[in-house]
Amino acid sequence: MDSKTEIIKDLRKAMEFYQELGFEHLPVKLSGTDGAPTSATRSKVSERSGVYTADKAKALKELQKEIGDCRRCGLSKGRANIVFGEGSPDAELMFVGEGPGREEDIQARPFVGDAGKVLTSLISRMGLSREEVYIANVVKCRPPSNRNPEEDEMEACGPFIERQTDIISPKVIVALGRFAARRLTGSRIPISRLRGKFYEYRGIPVMPTFHPAYLMRNPRDKWLTWEDAQQVLKRIKK
Structure with a gap:
């Protein structure tokens, strides 16, 4: 495939992504195809050695068993299920949200409601699948009425994330949303100012961005999340 055909293919993917997010026109500030999902990107991101995958999977199962029927904070009183997390133990890319919602609590899986559809679409446009990344939250139990997680609740779940x-x-x-970003970066700067730059958590680069639920309420900011995703893809390819 020549470079011109590849560029057209990448532009088409970018346009499809914006259309799914509800845009009728592309935003003015569009970074071309830089960092956009390409077949080369998919190959690069998907190729994992797998040397320690079995050990990682075993360690995650042991951690989940250790959490058990957790009663470490008050969230345990109202939950239906603990939402541990899911995805590839050998993932190069990890998404961390704030806490489970109603659907997540019912299914014991992260990001399976309406916000999850937005996240899944983003992951797909990055040239990946949910099975290739890992998805978790800073708290494992649903806060009542989907309220924001409180400090003591994030502290109780802190060792697990x-x-x-x-x-x-x-x-x-x-890091999806201000509470995930706060937990992973230690900063209380508003997410609108925090996003777009890399920070560090336990020696790993962290890109804060808007939570999918926020993007559903504020579609004008969706293109900013795509810009953040492009930076993430560039960092993964390094």
Whole structure:
């Protein structure tokens, strides 16, 4: 495939992504095809050695068993299920959200409701599948009425997201929303100012960006999340 055909293919993918997010026109500030999902990107991101995959999977299962029927904070009183996380133990890219919602609590899986559809679309446009990344939250139980997680709740779950991160050892983490970003970066700067730059969590680059639920309410900011995703793809390819 020549370079011109590849560029056209990449532009088409970018346009399809924006259309799915509800755009009728492309935003003015569009970074061309830089960092856009390409067949080369998919190959690069998907190729994993797998040397320690079995050990990582075992370690994650042991951690999940250790969490057990967790009663470490008040969220346990109202939950239906603990939402541990899911995806590839050998993922290069990890997404960390804030907490489970109603659908997640029912299914015991992260990001399976309406916000999950937005995240899944983003992952797809990055040239990946949910099975190739890892998805988790800073709290494992649903906050009542989908309220924001509180400090003591994030503190109680803190060791678990730390150990998940250590086990998976991704190349990049995407922090979805201000509470995930706060937990992983330690900063209380508004997400609108925090996003677009890399920080560090346990030696791993972290890109804060808007939560998919926020993007559903504020579609004008969706193109900013795509810009963040392009930076993430560039970092993974290094």
